[in-house]
Amino acid sequence: MKLVLASGNPGKLREIGELLAPFDFEILSQSALGIAEAEEPHDSFLENALAKARHASRAARLPALADDSGLSVPALGGEPGVHSAYYAGRAGNREERDRRNNEKLLRSLEDNRRAYYTCVMVLVKDPEDRNPLVAEGVWHGEIARAPRGTNGFGYDPLFFIKALDKTAAELDAEEKNRLSHRGIALQKLVALLK
Numbered sequence: 163m164k165l166v167l168a169s170g171n172p173g174k175l176r177e178i179g180e181l182l183a184p185f186d187f188e189i190l191s192q193s194a195l196g197i198a199e200a201e202e203p204h205d206s207f208l209e210n211a212l213a214k215a216r217h218a219s220r221a222a223r224l225p226a227l228a229d230d231s232g233l234s235v236p237a238l239g240g241e242p243g244v245h246s247a248y249y250a251g252r253a254g255n256r257e258e259r260d261r262r263n264n265e266k267l268l269r270s271l272e273d274n275r276r277a278y279y280t281c282v283m284v285l286v287k288d289p290e291d292r293n294p295l296v297a298e299g300v301w302h303g304e305i306a307r308a309p310r311g312t313n314g315f316g317y318d319p320l321f322f323i324k325a326l327d328k329t330a331a332e333l334d335a336e337e338k339n340r341l342s343h344r345g346i347a348l349q350k351l352v353a354l355l356k
Contacts, residue, residue: 164188165285168218168228170199171256173315174344178227181339181348190222197221207231207244207282212294220289227351231281231343233317235267235305237274242267246316256315264309264320275304277321281343283351295354299346303330314338 165187169175175191182189192199200217202210207230214228232246242249242263250262278300285295301321309319311331318330323341330338339345 164190164224166195166197166218166222166224166226167191168197168200168214168226171315174229174231177335177339177342177344178229178348180335181345185352190224192218192222192226195222202230202244205244207280207298208284208296210244211282211284211296212286215284215286215294216289216291219286219291225285225287227283227285229281229283229344229347231279233267233277233279233321235271235275235277237272237276238270241270260316264317267305267317267320268307271305275306275322276302277305278302279317279321279343281347283344283347285351285355295351297347297350297354299343299348299350301341301343301346 163186167175167178167189170193179189197218200214202213204210204213210230211228214230215226218228219226230244232243234240234243248259250266281299283297303321303323306320306322306329310329311319313333314331321330
């Protein structure tokens with residue numbers, strides 16, 4: 163079955179592609195099909211994921227998979243949350259935004275460093291699908307005092323998993339895919355597909 167991944171984020175595309183590798187999907191990225199990224203104007207991960215999936219499905223005329231995810235820090239009132247990608251502004255490329263986002267996060271925090279990643283994943287059969295498959299994954303950790311590791315993207319160099327004594331950016335792809343918010347959501351989505 164052909165499936166469009168509704169993302170232009172190379173890190174997400176790599177992770178989702180690795181997680182779906184064992185299944186019988188021909189995965190096409192929306193960017194490879196010339197489909198622009200959808201707007202994400204909503205205040206919830208679910209609404210943004212659904213908007214992205216419908217947009218990609220409409221443009222490609224294929225089923226589409228989208229996720230919306232972000233980092234929430236209770237000590238910051240849940241920020242950056244759904245605005246994680248642009249927490250420190252929209253200027254620059256993805257790597258520059260990631261660096262500024264991480265710097266802003268570190269400046270904003272004091273002692274309470276608890277945090278969690280959330281991922282909501284949506285699969286639509288077509289743009290008008292009234293019964294989309296929806297799955298959510300949550301991954302708890304805390305914010306390290308300095309970045310560590312070179313794997314991953316976004317806030318991964320700061321997202322510390324105490325039980326492993328590692329940040330998400332220090333995990334290999336297989337371990338991260340098994341533990342992460344995106345991995346958990348996708349495992350739930352695959353169970354729904356079965």
